[in-house]
Amino acid sequence: MPARALLAAVVAAVTVVTAAPAPEVYPSPGAGTRLLDHDALLGEHPEKGWFKANIPFVDLPDEQIESVYYYRWRAFYEAQKYTREGWITSEFLGPVGYSAPDGGIVAAAGHHVYEGRWLRDTRYLDDYLRYWTRGAGSGPKPATELLNKNTTDWAHQYSSWLADATLRRAEVTGDMGFATNLLPELKRHWERWSPQYDPGLGLYWQTPVWDAMEYTASSYQSPDPYHGGDGFRPTMNSYQIADAVAIADLARRVGDRGTEQSFRDRAGSLAKAQEKWLWDKDKKFYKHVMRDDNPDRVKIADREQIGFVPWMFHIAAPGNAQAWAQLRDPQGFEAPYGPTTVERRSPWFMKDAERGCCRWSGPSWPYSTSQTLTALANLLLDYPAQSYVDKSDYLALLRGYALTQTKDGKPYVAEAHHPDEPRWLYDSKNHSEDYNHSTYADLVLSGLLGVRPQQDDSVRISPLAPESWSHFAVENLSYHGRNLSVVWDKDGRHYGRGKGLRVYLDGREVARQNDLKPLRVPVPRGEVKPLPRLVDDAANVRGEGFPTASASYSNVGNGDHPAQANDGQNFFLDVPNTRWTSYRSPNPTDWLAIDFGKPTATSDVRLFFYDDGGGVRVPASYRLQHRVSDGSWVDVPAQSRTPTAGNDLTRITFPTVTTTALRVVGTPQPGSSFGLTAFQSWRG
Missing domain, CATH: 1.50.10.10 (Glycosyltransferase)
Structure with missing residues (x-):
């Protein structure tokens, strides 16, 4: 297609609007205590940002x-x-x-x-x-x-x-x-x-x-x-x-x-x-x-x-x-x-x-x-x-x-x-x-840590943990719009906040005592901002009709079908799997596409690249493209990307584009292929 005709097709297929900033993926944890090393506690968990927020x-x-x-x-x-x-x-x-x-x-x-x-x-x-x-x-x-x-x-x-x-x-x-x-x-x-x-x-x-x-x-x-x-x-x-x-x-x-x-x-x-x-x-x-x-x-x-x-x-x-x-x-x-x-x-x-x-x-x-x-x-x-x-x-x-x-x-x-x-x-x-x-x-x-929720503006703390324990803590538990932390330090050495039991709201100490006897703590209601209800237009949990997933190559012998990437599930297990991969593909690049079946507005794409540390790795590079009116593919304009990550969220935001399909084109690392556990397209 001549360059001028291609430009006209792109203009006809793309509606770009000046939009408000994309909503945050996770709710903000807000103010709280910072006693524990959350990264260390999560270990090898995927998408650590989800756990830290939740x-x-x-x-x-x-x-x-x-x-x-x-x-x-x-x-x-x-x-x-x-x-x-x-x-x-x-x-x-x-x-x-x-x-x-x-x-x-x-x-x-x-x-x-x-x-x-x-x-x-x-x-x-x-x-x-x-x-x-x-x-x-x-x-x-x-x-x-x-x-x-x-x-x-x-x-x-x-x-x-x-x-x-x-x-x-x-x-x-x-x-x-x-x-x-x-x-x-x-x-x-x-x-x-x-x-x-x-x-x-x-x-x-x-x-x-x-x-x-x-x-x-x-x-x-x-x-x-x-x-x-x-x-x-x-x-x-x-x-x-x-x-x-x-x-x-x-x-x-x-x-x-x-x-x-x-x-x-x-x-x-x-x-x-x-x-x-x-x-x-x-x-x-x-x-x-x-x-x-x-x-x-x-x-x-x-x-x-x-x-x-x-x-x-x-x-x-x-x-x-x-x-x-x-x-x-x-x-x-x-x-x-x-x-x-x-x-x-x-x-x-x-x-x-x-x-x-x-x-x-x-x-x-x-x-x-x-x-x-x-x-x-x-x-x-x-x-x-x-x-x-x-x-x-x-x-x-x-x-x-x-x-x-x-x-x-x-x-x-x-x-x-x-x-x-x-x-x-x-x-x-x-x-x-x-x-x-x-x-x-x-x-x-x-039970063990004794956080007993109440219908009024309070919380009961009644741990079943033994007083012989040197320490325990629950940190930044979301309760009535506040962050609740409960800390037991038998001799005051473990957390360095003093001995006994201490209760914090939004990082501020509100109660203390020397033993683990039950206590009730007032909890004034915090401000809870409603979270936006979003729709993933790429998801198709039933695998029927649109949106449909297709790929240039799929490792179907291992069950890595394209539809596994938009089945509404996102996890990184080998058995059962819920991913598409191009494992053993002979191609220098491969792609996975989501066909919406109708013009669909998109501005917030979330990719979860699968990485098993062996034959399937995060791609060396990738391109996010959308289909234009003549059926060809062009790069989505003005993309803002988070770093590419394996077994974690990679987010791409951009001014709203209306299109009938999206695809990711990946160039694998030498000696490997690439895959996706989830391909999502969110809108408010």
Whole structure:
């Protein structure tokens, strides 16, 4: 094409406007303490800027607990998936056939919200909660055996505690307005469990598999160990009680006294029925009661770990603490990599556990372990004193939980662990890696370090860490629009700020004491600037239609397809992978293109180059181009770039260009190729 014609085509295809500065990628951490070396604590984490902006940093004398803490934040980072409705938190890094649209699975949604509530960037959970209450996650699903024949929408495929989690999250952010805005949907969600309500008992029933627990001691005692065992369970009923209490609290905040009283009454009635029917006065434990062929409503003989769940929501009666004697009983739930999912004295303990996933009849299960640790913290911090367990038991259980989360000498979490041996039982390649089905950071923050969020303008600090520890710290935790730091220095030498416990807000000391006794600290609300809601026009999580990705060459033999670069996910694992590479390409340069399918405005492109330190490296150079009206490609004008980085963010901003496609043309380093884990195009 002649130069003059090319210039005319470019002018016709490009609209350049004088725009406001591009929004910051991450929320600003703001003023705070600077006691810890954040770079050193993050180690080899990718995209360190994300973690520095988002997570509370901790410093612990227990290396195992601390290393898993930072690993689990990395796993949570990997689990963020961008969809056409915004962000969701995934359970599996790869897709599974029984998930809701775009990959959501509601079974662990409560865990996801408890864990993610500590992030400074609120957009992830804002989108995620909308997904389950208003979006595709609340939409219709087939009522089939594979997807739960008892329910007809994705948000009810599995049991969950969405309303409770929404309120618990608001206690950290201080934004009750977001939570109350979801009140109509949370009420509807609660009420849609009504087909599984038994008015005779005043309880809800659930099938163990749709409690996310197939092959349990409960279901083994039915004709169908996988899909059987319908019964009245301390999980499902505790979730409904907790959600009813949360809805009542939110209704009170908006002055809806009718809804408040209705849901408080429902919660009270359910709690009484649970005590009557599910509490075994002889065995001192909450148990499953079979629904079918059980006219006398006899409880099963076996204690299952789900019997600790009522304490997770402060529902258990204060006089029932004797149940916790089973936690450290060698014939109960005690295990070096435990607790076990059913007591050892049960005849169903470890039945068929070695035959393959998934059997919750003995193996150590992170989902349930994290529930038990949350419940134990509540018992120790919020219930009357008792003699069955103490702070040392919390630390021992948390440390055992941390010890399970290793593989080949590195932090790792899969689906279920052997209770007595240092190995994962259920850990399928391209499926179980960094399995996001539980909490861990939340247990360190709200339990071990005792940051207890409140609905008013205060915070409770009640550490379960032992006073014998020489030191610990949580630094710049985002709380009610302020940065909260809590520091323990037994002799004053570790941090050089003096001995004892000190609390800081935005870097200023606001409280101190010599011991670790509980204290409540006023927290005046800080200014929270709304974060802009952005759209990634390049993402296509479903791989259908536009935008489409294509490339000059792809290492398809290793699964490095072009669509892996715009699938809404961004992580840097070898297995499973979510990247495109030009590995073994014969070409001197290669390109990856995103076709929007229509003219699209773009001004903020974010690239994440994959670098494995071997055959795939950051390119020696690259060009960002856009397609013009005659189908040819030209460099995007007036680019402003951050340094090119491997396994990290490379950002290119420029005056807005309207185009139908973008592409990156890379020149690899000698002897290597290049690749991308994510190609994003953001707009406000």
